[in-house]
Amino acid sequence: MVKNMEFQAVIMAGGRGDQMSDLTSSIPKPLLPIGNKPLIWYAVNTLERVGFREIIIITMNSIVNSVKQAISSLKNINADIVGISEDLDWGTTDSLRHIKDKVKCDLLVMSCDILCDFELHRLADVHRLHNTAITMLLAPARPELENVPGVKAKRKSKKPREIIGLSKAKCSKCRVVFLENEADVEEEAMSLSRSLLKQQPCIHVRTDLTDVHMYIIRKWVVDYITHNKSKRSIRGELLPYLVKKQWRKPAEVTKESEISIADPTNTTTDEIESDPRDIFSYLRQDSAIERVLNLSLKTKPLLHSGHKTEDQLSVHAYVYEAGFCMRVNTLSAFVEANRLMAKNISIISPNVAELPLIHTSVKVEEKTQIGSDSMVAEDSVIGTKVSVKRCTIGKHCVIGNQVRLTNCTILDKVVIKDGCTIQNSVICENVEIGEKSTVKDCLVGSQHVLQPGSNITNESLVESTTMMDFE
Structure with a gap:
């Protein structure tokens, strides 16, 4: 069970659908029809079925009312629809900063373009068990359709893969050891740090998986990106940064920075925009850790109490290979999703399976x-x-x-x-x-x-x- 009070759910629906612009030039991506229902309907329905009664949807100002209408048939969930300007070239972390005052606990963040029969409590269980900074969902990468409607490219280029290093082979619950995009790897051989190999001597490398863009994110990570605006995208910048930080030692914290963290009102606007504090400073202020320390005899911060760095900040993944899971983020995926929906709607949305x-x-x-x-x-x-x-x-x-x-x-x-x-x-x-x-x-x-x-x-x-x- 994913408890509504334990997590806040956020749906990212502000993307312009640049990889399918021939469609989204006339229909905004969240409203594209899949199996004769708007794409965003499936994400909201998924959250409603697992018990969420309050969610936040971040979308463009111009379609706030349309999104509200698209999910109006879902009566057991209340959506706080937050509009953002179309003129702003925002990434996903920019959107999270925009709603920072609404964030009270850990977040379940998902893209509006996910079609999946995955049981969300599995991701939550990994998050709870390992106390991770971010827990992500991975699924097998689906091949592009050979015959996509429209003009064909004269020369087909190979689709970049995600290169993902996991701590375990053939296991659904894994530590994410490294995370790279094939397009960003300039040389044929990847270089791995000595400290990483020392702590993770056995790494299982997968190139057949894709990030589904469903994450559980700790509240302290949201606090970090609120004060560090250099990270604009969860997948593009924040996740790779956290994965690398797992294997590094935390910097020492000065008394002045500890005071600044404890009392955010002491922080000026200029300091917020270029915050020099190490991410471990925010981990120290995690409310759950603070409660444990207050109930214990420890007088020093947890990060200075002899624990290994990789046990303090971690990124884990659930690898979902057994069921149906895909993102509708390309024209090929849009076509495939509609072709598959007649046979799969009963497992993606079992509460509407009775509809003819x-x-x-x-x-x-x-x-x-x-x-x-x-x-x-x-x-x-x-x-x-x-x-x-x-x-x-x-x-x-x-x-x-x-x-x-x-x-x-x-x-x-x-x-x-x-x-x-x-x-x-x-x-x-x-x-x-x-x-x-x-x-x-x-x-x-x-x-x-x-x-x-x-x-x-x-x-x-x-x-x-x-x-x-x-x-």
């Missing part, structure tokens, strides 16, 4: 076949002699007669006229496709109108001035 894949308000004419691997949202109309396989069809769509749809994601208010054949494509909202058109391996942006008899392949019809390369 084809909404009761959908009107389907005779001699039409809709596969069990497809979903159709409310108030759509599907004509006669239509074939639908491995597709997600949104709300208020009109599908004409003798239409063939295969491996498609069709958003809301799309009109497809008679005799069309559409394969392996994403059709955005408010699109009209003229009769007897053929669309294959394409992304058709919102508001587009395809004339009757159109025949397009491997095209990305979007309003953006730059075209993306899909790998």
